Amino acid sequence: MIRIPQSLYDQMIAHATQGFPLEVCGILGGTGGNVSVMQRMTNTDASHEHFTMDPREQFAVVKDLRAKGLTLLAIYHSHPETPARPSREDIRLALTPDVSHVIISLADRDKPAINSYKINDGNVRLETIEVIV
Secondary structure, eight states, rough: EEEEHHHHHHHHHHHHHTTSSOEEEEEEEOOOTEEEEEEEBTTTTTTOOOOOOHHHHHHHHHHHHHHTTTTTEEEEEEESSOOOOOOOHHHOOOOOOOOEEEEEEEESSSOOEEEEEETTTEEEEEEEEEOOO
């Protein structure tokens, strides 16, 4: 399970909406499954079908999280036109088994959907998201 404060949950949806029609991406940090930090990242692919984080940005964010005693809990990204489930590419590129993969779907722009997954060696498991008010 991953726990996300309502304010950060709303910020992820806003990020996805503002970036539409391209995919957006970011990092969620915290401790013990509790998200306390959200960091927007640059999608260097600037694509509506896939994303790549800028490696320098990613390294700087992870370094900052560690300096604050936090860990990388999740990578999030949007699917502008498809459901909130991992694509084949998402599964292939999921190389960190202990990190959650949060996907925001804007297929229904009036009602964005968000799901989280644990992906390990090609195995995909839906994970519960608890939104904390």
